[in-house]
Amino acid sequence: MADLLSRVATGRDRDAFAVLFRHFGPRLKSYMLRRGADAETAEELVQEVMLAVWAKADRYVPARGSVAAWIFTIARNRAIDRLRRQPPVRFADIDDHDGAADEPDGEARLMEGEMEMRVRGALDALPDGQRRIMGLAFLDGLTQAEIAARLALPLGTVKSRMRLAYRKLRASLAEYMEDSR
Incomplete structure (x- = not known):
């Protein structure tokens, strides 16, 4: 992988970049999905990460770690940046909520399940x-x-x-x- 990244850094080799993209693209998407991104956001982040790889390939230092570690560090930082750009989520104070839940609570569901089991028996x-x-x-x-x-x-x-x-x-x-x- 280091030789592919080197070819991208020195000669802007599109074929080498395509190989890197095919290899890391699905892994990056999976990584983003595991971090809580929806599918569309994960795709966007993969694009951003791979553009950064293209633009910063000459900054990779093999002595600091593997190509994968370098790319996933970029991915982690992009995910953090995306979170920072999102507006904060506002939560309602629990004291402000008066309505009864539409769905039965866990105990009620457990009782229903037990009742159904007994009736079936x-x-x-x-x-x-x-x-x-x-x-x-x-x-x-x-x-x-x-x-x-x-x-x-x-x-x-x-x-x-x-x-x-x-x-x-x-x-x-x-x-x-x-x-x-």
Whole structure:
């Protein structure tokens, strides 16, 4: 790499610079993305760094470090310069915020996940006929008469299986419902 940079410094060798660009361009972009730049800003910074490499190639001193270290030092400095040019981010005082969060907090999400897991477990424990009827009623939104027609069962059978399923679900989930209050 040092010989390529030397060719850029002494003879403004475009082919040598193209090789350097192909080698360091993706690495520089990745570096900028890891430092928090968005994709567009990272691309701009890569361009700025490589222009600086082109313009300052004669200032590279091999005794001070590798070509990569020199180029990434330029990249770090350009990233810092970009941050300094950006306007400061204003944060609202937490005391000024009155609104309730739109999304549930972590504890509420955890409770919802636990509830869903328990309900699924209770549904899975139902006999197949009851589970199927409950699925048609609540997942597909069918009425008892529609379920009876779809499954070719008497309406009374659908009603009694639903009533039994409700009792079993209530019994399975009663302990959980008392704990969550």
